[in-house]
Amino acid sequence: MSEEKNVDTDLICINCPLGCKVFVKGDLTVPEELEIKGNTCIKGKEYAISELTAPKRMVTSSVMVLKGDKPVVSVKTKEAIPKNLIFDAMNEIRRAKMQAPVKIGDVVIGNLCNTGIKVVATSNVDRI
């Protein structure tokens, strides 16, 4: 039987600019029975559970472009990645290079840090 992980805490939801203060009380190993208050939408509840069990973040950065009309292209992880992988992810993103032209949505890295998550371009760079 797994050990109980009791929490009685509050956190700020980062899903939208409202920044709701969400209160969480109960045993984290039984998420469905947690007492969750203060959130104003379902995302707040999901965020609270995820934040206390396996926190995730979107990572955005920029990547060097060769032969482009701009030196770099902005990129993002297609979905949020585990928070503890942020700096490993940045090391991989920093080494990546793209050839112009680059279009919004183009895949920059196919499998970031073996998470299966893609890094995609978020702006357009024309070829010179």
Add this chain to the structure above:
Amino acid sequence: MKIINRELLVIGGGPAGLAAAVGAYEEGIRDILILERDIEAGGILNQCIHNGFGLHTFKEELTGPEYAGRYIDKVNGLGIEIKTNSMVIDLKPVENDENKDSYGNLATVVSRSEGMYQIKAKAVILAMGCRERPRGALNIPGFRPAGVFSAGTAQRLVNIEGRNVGKDVVILGSGDIGLIMARRMSLEGARVHCVLELMPYSGGLKRNIVQCLEDYSIPLHLSHTVIDVKGKERVTSIVAAQVDENLQPIPGTEKEYKCDTLLLSVGLIPENEVSLSAGIEISPITNGPVVDEAMETSCRGVFACGNVLHVHDLVDYVSDEADVAGRKAAAFIRSQGEEVNTKEHARHIETLGAVRYVVPQEIHSDNLDDEQIFRFRVSKPMGRSKIVVSIGDKTVMSKNKMIMAPGEMENITFKKKWLEGTGADDKISISAFEIDKEFVI
């Protein structure tokens, strides 16, 4: 000088200008020109590569360039012309025009490819955005070495020009750009020692304090400022100190941080030089034009929206506001030649309690749509609070808020029907106050 005629001229190709042009197009105006001084449209969004944009407008979370891209695609798809590298340096009402052809505003434009020329427009939408408050406005003592950047300049250098700004960083000011840059510099491998904030509260969104500072263990020191910048060629250290309730440094609290970079995120100022050249009335509180329900300024046929009107924290609200300005400018153009509404009896909206300003600042009851959005900010952080709208001595709306902060713009929807049965001279007011305080009174 060459003069060309356009029905609608939009000054600025950022999120406000793009959404305003789309709004006007959807109301039937086809002869639209957007002028953008940068090499491409998109405005400040191009350098805001972080996510969190568009939840309200597109129901999904986008980065800044993606949000801008959606609007640029829309504008291009509709065939609305954007001229880049083109800067408006002057705007004047057309005087003594004998033809009275309703092209009532004259803009002077400079461009590398086309030289200097003028545009006569039936209506103009101001969408020039804002700029950062510079170091010179702060009176920080010390040397003037390299390494002191406004946060937005650093953001542009890192995100658009792909340059490295510094390795050891202190940030003054906890507005959203300062917080976002704390994270960005950390991701780029720099050490961000701390964020200093003069006020006893942060000016940024709560979620940015969590995901930009707490995630990276960057301390936020409230009621602190920079009292010295050291270094001859490049910054070598800065001295921070705590401030008292009068915002004066407290002797004995000084702390020196070795660093090579100081970023300043100390406020944004609407960029209204063009508005001033047209003689438009500017509010001393927002530093933007005074507008009415149509987002029309004191100059007939000139409208304003986005950060040039008042500084926003969310682009989604900029798009909404700009859409209204575009639609109203279109209505103004269409109504020309008819009996023009003289817009008499502007009713000023009074701000009470903690409401620092409201936009629009005045309304003409006859021109009001069924619903009118008022955006406002409060002057201090507040806990459980009430927002109240009154007409004369009648309260027409009251709503509770769990929390309000100066860094987060509020809005209320004013209903035209509330005006029924009230006198034309009854004062319209918006107030905000903490509920507990009310009981004390």
